[in-house]
Amino acid sequence: MSTDLRLKEGLAELANRIVATYSEPGTIHHLGHCPLPQYDAVVGCLSDLKEILFPGFGRREKLHSGNVLYHVGDLIDGLHDKLTTQIARALMHADRVEMRGAAPDPCDVDYEAKGQQFTVELLRRLPDLRRMLGADVHAAFRGDPACKSPDEVVLCYPGLQAITVHRIAHELYAMGVPYIPRMMAEWSHKRTGIDIHPGATIGKRFFIDHGTGVVIGETCRIGDDVKVYQGVTLGALSFPKDADGNLIRDRKRHPTIEDGVVIYANATILGGKTVIGRESVIGSSVWVTETVAPKTTVIMEKPRLRMKSELPDDMNAVLNFEI
Numbered sequence: 001m002s003t004d005l006r007l008k009e010g011l012a013e014l015a016n017r018i019v020a021t022y023s024e025p026g027t028i029h030h031l032g033h034c035p036l037p038q039y040d041a042v043v044g045c046l047s048d049l050k051e052i053l054f055p056g057f058g059r060r061e062k063l064h065s066g067n068v069l070y071h072v073g074d075l076i077d078g079l080h081d082k083l084t085t086q087i088a089r090a091l092m093h094a095d096r097v098e099m100r101g102a103a104p105d106p107c108d109v110d111y112e113a114k115g116q117q118f119t120v121e122l123l124r125r126l127p128d129l130r131r132m133l134g135a136d137v138h139a140a141f142r143g144d145p146a147c148k149s150p151d152e153v154v155l156c157y158p159g160l161q162a163i164t165v166h167r168i169a170h171e172l173y174a175m176g177v178p179y180i181p182r183m184m185a186e187w188s189h190k191r192t193g194i195d196i197h198p199g200a201t202i203g204k205r206f207f208i209d210h211g212t213g214v215v216i217g218e219t220c221r222i223g224d225d226v227k228v229y230q231g232v233t234l235g236a237l238s239f240p241k242d243a244d245g246n247l248i249r250d251r252k253r254h255p256t257i258e259d260g261v262v263i264y265a266n267a268t269i270l271g272g273k274t275v276i277g278r279e280s281v282i283g284s285s286v287w288v289t290e291t292v293a294p295k296t297t298v299i300m301e302k303p304r305l306r307m308k309s310e311l312p313d314d315m316n317a318v319l320n321f322e323i
Contacts, residue, residue, distance in 0.1 A: 032096075034092055034093055034096050035089045035092070035093075036089060036090075036093055037086045037087075037089045037090045037093070037179055037180055037183065038086065038089075039183060039187075041082060041085070041086050042086055042180055042183045042184060042187075043184075043187050044082065045079060045082055045083045045086065046165060046168065046184055046187065047059070048075050048078060048079050048082075049079065049126075049168055050164060051071075051075055052072055052075050052076070052126060053126065053129060053130055053133060053164065054133075054154055054164075055068055055071070055072070057151075057154050057155065076123055079119070079123065080116070080119055080120070080123070083115075083119040083122070084112065084115040084116045084119045085112075085115065086115075086180060087114075087115035087118050087119060087172075087177055087180060088111040088112045088114065088115030088116075089111075089115075090115075090177060090178050090179040090180050091109075091111050091114055091115060091177075091178065092109075092111045093178075093179065094178040094179065095109065118172065118175050118177050121175060122168075122171055122172060122175075125171055129167055129168065129171070132167060132204060133160075133163070133164055133167065135204050135205045136160060136163050136164075136204075136205060136206055136207065137150050137153045137154060137160060138150060138205070139205035139206065139207045139225070139227075140153040140157055140159065140160060140207045140209075141153055143207045143209065143227055144207075144209060157211075158191075158192035158193065158194060158208075158211045158212075159192075159194065159207065159208030159209065159210075159211040161188065161191065161192050162188050162189075162192045162194035162196060162208060162211060162214075163196075163202070163206055163208065165184050165185065165187070165188035166185065166188070166196045166198065166200070166202065167202075168184060169181040169182075169184040169185050169188075169198035170198050170199070170200070170201070170202070172184075172198070173198040173199055181198035182197075182198060184198065185197060185198045192211060193211060193212040193213060193214075194208060194211045194212070194213075194214045195214065195215045195216070196214075196215075196216045197216060197217055197218040197220075198218075199218035199219060200216045200217065200218060200219070200220040200221075200222065200234075200254070201220070201221045201222065202216075202222045202226075203222055203223045203224040203225075203226065203259070204224045204225070205224055205225045205226075206222065206226055206228075207226075207227045207228070208227075208228050208229075209227065209228070209229050209230070210229060210230035210265075211230055212230045212231070213230055213231040213232075213266075214228060214230060214231065214232050214233075215232070215233045215234065215235060216234045216254075217234055217235050217236055217253060217254035218253070218254065219236075219251070219252045219253050219254045219272060220234045220254035220255060220256070220257070221254075221255075221256040221257070222234075222256075222257045223257060223258045223259035223260070223261070223278070224259045224260070225259055225260045226257055226259070226260070226261050226262075226263075227261075227262045227263070228263045229263065229264050229265040229267075229284075230265050230266070231265050231266035231267075232263050232264075232265070232266070232267050232268075232269075233267075233268045233269070233270075234254055234255055234257065234269050235254060235268065235269070235270050236253035236254055236270060236271065236272065237253070237270050237271045237272075237289065239253065251272060252272035252273075253271075253272045254270075254271075254272060255269045255270065255271060255272070255274040255275065255276060255288075256274070256275045256276070257269075257276045258275065258276060258277055258278040258279075258280075258294070259278045259279070260278050260279040261276050261277075261278065261279065261280050261281070261282070262280075262281045262282070263276075263282040264281075264282060264283050264284040265284045265285070266284055266285045267282045267283065267284060267285065267286050267287075267288070268286070268287050268288070269282065269288045269289075270287075270288070270289050271289050271290075273291070274288065274289060274290060274291055274292075275291045275292070276288070276291075276292045277291070277292055277293045277294030277295065277296060278294045278295070279294060279295045280292050280293075280294060280295060280296045280297065280298070281296075281297045281298070282298050283297070283298055283299035283300060284299075284300070285300055286298055286299065286300055
């Protein structure tokens with residue numbers, strides 16, 4: 001037997017061994033004729049939505065009052081078809097999962113019609129989303145002395161990119177659309193380093209400064225005029241389990257942040273019963289697991305920095321500084 005033939009037979013045997021694992025309990029595969037939502041198509045829909053929300057800042061240049069209506073109409077027409085298809089696929093697959101792998105009968109549910117209904121509702125909400133995002137832009141401009149104009153926020157700030165995607169994804173999540181809001185959120189996470197679950201409710205004029213490493217959990221509730229710095233975690237405490245050891249879901253696990261709160265870098269706030277009262281300030285690197293009264297400042301005790309110089313012995317003093 002030639003070397004090439006033995007190699008081909010070995011590869012065929014390897015393929016058989018891999019495919020055999022597909023029938024094992026709890027395996028990870030998607031076989032059958034129930035199409036999944038496509039990641040690239042969902043990202044493409046996000047790109048089109050941002051073109052509508054921030055006209056002139058994206059792909060299409062030289063927009064003006066004479067052609068912008070045509071441009072937006074063309075985008076909406078395309079989004080209607082593309083997003084309808086992706087939502088319909090997500091709804092069908094969610095039903096398939098609910099039926100433990102059995103393919104749903106398309107004759108029983110008109111997934112295309114349901115997808116169209118969700119798509120049209122999202123498109124109807126775009127004027128209000130634009131107003132919300134406009135307020136977010138101006139909150140960033142007012143809140144960052146390094147910012148020279150609102151246009152700089154739109155062009156450069158990852159926090160605005162993250163909140164833009166979040167506000168879109170949250171609308172779909174609130175409607176009950178499966179999968180697609182999380183796909184949008186994870187694309188944004190990858191692009192910005194900011195991880196916001198689409199279930200989180202975020203009020204007006206929200207500003208994430210710098211942003212890298214921010215995590216905001218699913219059941220978090222954030223009020224108006226809140227400012228968050230890099231590395232902040234709004235997370236959950238340890239999760240309760242049922243008698244079988246399974247996580248108990250659908251409970252409020254993440255904190256509530258009231259209006260006007262400022263949370264500085266690397267602060268961690270945990271727990272569904274934790275409330276940060278309005279106009280409070282949470283200092284850098286603190287760990288909060290209990291409610292904070294309104295207009296309270298929470299900070300770490302000042303550490304002492306010890307420095308020892310490499311000077312001659314008569315000058316080699318130990319210096320203490322407070323920071």
